[in-house]
Amino acid sequence: MPDLGRYALEVSLAYGLSAVLILGLVVLSVARAARVARALDRAEARRNG
Amino acid sequence: MSLWSYANPVRFMGATRPLVPILGAVAGVCLVLGLAWGFFFTPDDYRQGSTVKIIYLHVPAALMAINAWFMMLVASLVWLVRRHHVSALAARAAAPVGLTMTLIALVTGAVWGQPMWGTWWAWDPRLTAFLILFLFYLGYIALWEAVEEPDAAADLTSVLCLVGSVFAVLSRYAVNFWNQGLHQGASLSLDAETNVADVFYYPLLVCIAGFVALFGALVLLRTRTEIRARRLHVLRLRERMADA
Amino acid sequence: MIRLVTRDLALAVRAGGGFGLGLAFFLVVTVLVPFGVGPEAAILGPIAPGILWIGALLACLLSLDRVFALDREDGALDLLATAPLPMEGIALAKAAAHWLSTGLPLSLAAAPLGVLLSLPWPGHLWLALSLLMGTPALSLIGTFGAALTVGLRRGGPLLSLLVLPLYVPTLVFGADVARRGAAGLDPATPLALLGAVTLGCLAGLPFAAAAALRVSIR
Numbered sequence: 388m389p390d391l392g393r394y395a396l397e398v399s400l401a402y403g404l405s406a407v408l409i410l411g412l413v414v415l416s417v418a419r420a421a422r423v424a425r426a427l428d429r430a431e432a433r434r435n436g
Numbered sequence: 437m438s439l440w441s442y443a444n445p446v447r448f449m450g451a452t453r454p455l456v457p458i459l460g461a462v463a464g465v466c467l468v469l470g471l472a473w474g475f476f477f478t479p480d481d482y483r484q485g486s487t488v489k490i491i492y493l494h495v496p497a498a499l500m501a502i503n504a505w506f507m508m509l510v511a512s513l514v515w516l517v518r519r520h521h522v523s524a525l526a527a528r529a530a531a532p533v534g535l536t537m538t539l540i541a542l543v544t545g546a547v548w549g550q551p552m553w554g555t556w557w558a559w560d561p562r563l564t565a566f567l568i569l570f571l572f573y574l575g576y577i578a579l580w581e582a583v584e585e586p587d588a589a590a591d592l593t594s595v596l597c598l599v600g601s602v603f604a605v606l607s608r609y610a611v612n613f614w615n616q617g618l619h620q621g622a623s624l625s626l627d628a629e630t631n632v633a634d635v636f637y638y639p640l641l642v643c644i645a646g647f648v649a650l651f652g653a654l655v656l657l658r659t660r661t662e663i664r665a666r667r668l669h670v671l672r673l674r675e676r677m678a679d680a
Numbered sequence: 681m682i683r684l685v686t687r688d689l690a691l692a693v694r695a696g697g698g699f700g701l702g703l704a705f706f707l708v709v710t711v712l713v714p715f716g717v718g719p720e721a722a723i724l725g726p727i728a729p730g731i732l733w734i735g736a737l738l739a740c741l742l743s744l745d746r747v748f749a750l751d752r753e754d755g756a757l758d759l760l761a762t763a764p765l766p767m768e769g770i771a772l773a774k775a776a777a778h779w780l781s782t783g784l785p786l787s788l789a790a791a792p793l794g795v796l797l798s799l800p801w802p803g804h805l806w807l808a809l810s811l812l813m814g815t816p817a818l819s820l821i822g823t824f825g826a827a828l829t830v831g832l833r834r835g836g837p838l839l840s841l842l843v844l845p846l847y848v849p850t851l852v853f854g855a856d857v858a859r860r861g862a863a864g865l866d867p868a869t870p871l872a873l874l875g876a877v878t879l880g881c882l883a884g885l886p887f888a889a890a891a892a893l894r895v896s897i898r
Binding site: 393394395397398400401402404405408409411412413416417419420423424426427430431433434 | 471475485486487489490493494497532533536539540543544547548550551650654657658660661664665667668671672674675
């Protein structure tokens, strides 16, 4: 861990909040992609089967 | 074979299937590498102390926030002129990513501004312009959600994107006129005189590459989701018609 | 086209048309401000131009959702769409009617209301002038926003979200004219820019509004 000096709180806050936002967006996107893909597979199966 | 052939959803899906994990991996590697480089192995700035490390998040996020809107503008134009559905859906898919990037730029900027300018927020032209951009993203996404008929939604949001772009640029210069800024000039430009020092520059470039790849991966993934959702919608309509 | 404007004006002035509503809203907002920030003239004077501009802008917003909604409900909009008048003309006429029924009275009412907020003297004239020049842009932008949201069931809140960010340049220049005028500075530069914004809106937005209308009534 590097020595962040007196601004440790600010720097870690910036990195932490950004990480939360980016990971949140990625998780939401991936989850929705998986959900829609599953639903579509089921619908295609109903249609063909 | 031209770029337009990817306007066919099937071809688009086929071509982008391997791209998403590749871009995602590139984004992950670049971000981890760049941010770790910046965080652990760059010196503190003699005036800003360790807060200079925030630049590795702030600058790429701000860059992508504007470029995402620009990409939406191009995609909207393509939809209005050539009526390719993939294009409209790509614009829709990019909006939440752009919104998040804007939010990251605003948040990291506020956190940096607190120790450096002594305030979380100032009505500086750049900051204000970003806040307005944030509102434009919100309005654009809200309009997509509100219109039920998919083609009408694509048309209306595209028109909004065009008009919004004009007004976003206009607002940028209007707020310039309205208040003098605290914000420093551009961190990056092609004429090297104003650039940041090399120690900060190279990790920053890696981070920017990471953000670009992340943006690409997310937009492709979300576009693929939108295409599937559209197909699902059509299939459900057909089922209901068959039942009736 | 002129007949469309006069018809809309007649509808607006008639009872329940919302003609007085915008003005009353403007008055109430202006009266409420001193309760919020305190009655001292030293505080009220400098912020009066901005407050009055924001009040006028919100009052404009209030009547926007009626621009097309009523015509859509009773089918008049579909009739208009089949009329020989191009859609751009309809959008322009609607914006003109909206301006005549809200923007114009608001601009005229602003100067007397400036007295309530202890606006320094020459500021009244500049305020009225800037509103006269700026409110057409507000009506045009608003008509575009209304055209985007006619087809929606809950268009009202969405309309505000879409239109308010678009109001930023007009508000910046307009309020600056009034502020500089009140402070005795030369307001020529923002005045010219405000005029440019309004003319730009006049030139471009009827086309955008018409495009949105065509989609909305498809």
